[in-house]
Amino acid sequence: MREFDVQLLTDAVRRMAAQSNQILSPDVYAGLVRARESEDGLTAQSILDDILRNADLAAGKAMPICQDTGMALVFLQVGRDIHFQGDPYEAIQEGVRQAYEENYLRKSIVKDPLRRINTGDNTPAMIYTELIAGNQVKVSFAAKGFGSENMSQLAMLKPADGVEGVKRFILKAAREAGPNACPPIVIGVGIGGNFDKSALLAKQALMRPLDVRNCDPFYAALEDELLEQVNNSGIGPMGLGGRTSALAVSIEVLPTHIAGLPVAVNINCHATRHAEEVL
Amino acid sequence: MIKKVNTPLNEESARSLRIGDRVLLSGTVYTARDAGHERLYNALLRGEDLPFPLQGAVIFYVGPSPAKPGSVIGSAGPTTSYRMDSYTPMLLEHGLKGMIGKGQRNEEVKAAIKEFGAVYFAAVGGAGALLAERITDAKIIAFEDLGTEALRQLEVVDFPLIVAGDAEGRDLYIEGPEEYRAQHEIDADNYGGQLQ
Numbered sequence: 001m002r003e004f005d006v007q008l009l010t011d012a013v014r015r016m017a018a019q020s021n022q023i024l025s026p027d028v029y030a031g032l033v034r035a036r037e038s039e040d041g042l043t044a045q046s047i048l049d050d051i052l053r054n055a056d057l058a059a060g061k062a063m064p065i066c067q068d069t070g071m072a073l074v075f076l077q078v079g080r081d082i083h084f085q086g087d088p089y090e091a092i093q094e095g096v097r098q099a100y101e102e103n104y105l106r107k108s109i110v111k112d113p114l115r116r117i118n119t120g121d122n123t124p125a126m127i128y129t130e131l132i133a134g135n136q137v138k139v140s141f142a143a144k145g146f147g148s149e150n151m152s153q154l155a156m157l158k159p160a161d162g163v164e165g166v167k168r169f170i171l172k173a174a175r176e177a178g179p180n181a182c183p184p185i186v187i188g189v190g191i192g193g194n195f196d197k198s199a200l201l202a203k204q205a206l207m208r209p210l211d212v213r214n215c216d217p218f219y220a221a222l223e224d225e226l227l228e229q230v231n232n233s234g235i236g237p238m239g240l241g242g243r244t245s246a247l248a249v250s251i252e253v254l255p256t257h258i259a260g261l262p263v264a265v266n267i268n269c270h271a272t273r274h275a276e277e278v279l
Numbered sequence: 280m281i282k283k284v285n286t287p288l289n290e291e292s293a294r295s296l297r298i299g300d301r302v303l304l305s306g307t308v309y310t311a312r313d314a315g316h317e318r319l320y321n322a323l324l325r326g327e328d329l330p331f332p333l334q335g336a337v338i339f340y341v342g343p344s345p346a347k348p349g350s351v352i353g354s355a356g357p358t359t360s361y362r363m364d365s366y367t368p369m370l371l372e373h374g375l376k377g378m379i380g381k382g383q384r385n386e387e388v389k390a391a392i393k394e395f396g397a398v399y400f401a402a403v404g405g406a407g408a409l410l411a412e413r414i415t416d417a418k419i420i421a422f423e424d425l426g427t428e429a430l431r432q433l434e435v436v437d438f439p440l441i442v443a444g445d446a447e448g449r450d451l452y453i454e455g456p457e458e459y460r461a462q463h464e465i466d467a468d469n470y471g472g473q474l475q
Binding site for chain 2: 041043047050053054058061063064065066105106107108118145147178179180232233239240241242270
């Protein structure tokens with residue numbers, strides 16, 4: 001049993017929230033550079049140039065890449081041999097509180113969905129916990145903007161809809177997201193599980209580095225096919241026309257019920273902000 | 280082509296802009312987003328004066344991140360425009376001439392842009408640090424209680440924009456992707472169906 005001081009969590013979240021909001025992760029930056037090279041239209045080229053210059057500027061000046069510094073998401077994978085000294089959830093909230101205040105990040109969270117009073121410190125973060133083997137804690141952080149979150153969709157398809165039905169639904173979601181989700185977008189897909197697990201899978205798919213494909217060749221091929229079809233839409237950077245509508249499609253799957261085929265599509269913008277640490 | 284445009288906009292200059300034009304905008308613009316629009320709209324319904332002159336005004340849909348000490352403003356990119364659509368036609372009727380945001384507008388907004396001779400500009404979403412560089416002054420003029428959503432008066436210099444909706448009723452969010460597909464000979468079967 002390892003004794004684990006929750007202050008480590010506060011410090012890690014504080015670091016990752018600052019870093020991910022100011023420095024575009026290398027996988028996303030490389031994807032945008034490739035996108036710029038593939039465009040032949042002036043509007044699309046100039047938009048991608050601006051997006052890359054913005055990333056350089058934000059990193060250089062320690063400014064947020066985007067003013068929507070997101071809802072803080074924290075994925076915790078806790079080794080079974082960990083004993084926390086203190087409350088890990090409150091430690092995470094404290095890390096978010098400190099990072100958003102110290103780094104002049106925007107506080108975008110309201111306390112109640114209908115009465116809408118800002119909490120003033122960007123808490124609460126949404127926290128997802130999973131138990132794993134060992135005595136380490138893996139922490140993944142994402143700053144999730146809502147321009148793209150608002151464009152996400154979920155469907156309870158019939159088993160008879162099959163792979164074609166799944167493809168149609170994913171393409172429909174990407175099409176309807178159009179310019180609103182700040183393309184080139186990243187598309188996270190969850191297939192299987194049940195209603196809520198499919199949505200969680202879609203979100204977890206967004207945490208995967210953009211250059212990593214699903215380890216099952218069947219789903220890796222589906223990811224490639226969908227990415228090509230989304231890019232054939234011509235939506236392009238910021239939706240004003242061009243080749244790069246999406247940087248990646250990432251699919252995660254789970255077993256499901258004989259009567260069901262849940263599919264969730266969670267969408268991220270080109271400022272896909274994620275970071276990971278092992279403690 | 281790149282056009283230099285100054286605010287306030289008059290109807291003639293708004294009507295002269297065409298979708299796809301790249302614009303460098305200079306002068307005063309006002310910020311408002313969801314909650315600010317609700318208040319402006321209700322003030323107009325009640326026949327009250329607004330906190331700024333709407334005639335010829337340009338509104339930027341933005342909720343900036345906080346300014347660091349010594350900075351004018353934090354990151355300041357556009358938010359998605361459709362959430363303001365239900366308030367926009369009335370603002371256009373009362374003299375608003377330009378909007379800066381991102382994403383498609385509904386038919387009512389497009390019709391009002393055409394009727395009153397206005398223009399809808401797209402700024403690059405997620406380029407908040409880059410756009411902040413072109414903002415030389417920012418002050419809160421109303422609705423301070425709304426925090427990031429407070430109504431601000433900004434001074435901008437060569438603010439980089441693309442005309443996305445023009446007074447002829449054209450929409451670059453429709454025509455841009457269509458043109459790409461036509462140029463690359465992509466038919467509907469190859470991207471999962473019609474876009475609209």
